[in-house]
Amino acid sequence: MPEKQTVKRAKADLRRGKKPTTAAGEFVREEIEHIRRGKHGARSTKQAIAIGLSKARRSGVQLPPRRGKGHDQDVRALAKGRQHKRPSRTRSKATERALKREPHRAASKSALSKQAKSSARRRKRSRR
Secondary structure, X not given: OOOHHHHHHHHHHHHOOOOHHHHHHHHHHHHHHXXXXXXXXXXXHHHXXXXXXXXXXXXXXXXXXXXXXXXXXHHHHHHHHHHOOOOOHHHHHHHHHHHHOOOOHHHOHHHHHHHXXXXXXXXXXXXX
């Protein structure tokens, strides 16, 4: 469940006419902070970003669903965001416990930098 402040910031971004991806960035930022503060971990930076984007979709940010493997899951997350349903307590606890066992290095400055550089490189290659 995202924090109220995060949802507030994301909605403000959307009201200002910014793109949905900018609003979703607030949720990703929150997720990185959770990992840094030790609330839970993540296996990789990519996973941390994916968790943040999933939260954004569930909160109603109109992001396109992922292509490929996680597509069905994203379509469901988008639908859940529109219904404002919460996941079951059992599932939430299981996810939280699994994430607590993961390392916290996914949110380090070097890991985030490496992720940003590789992502930019991929974008640059696809533009050609």
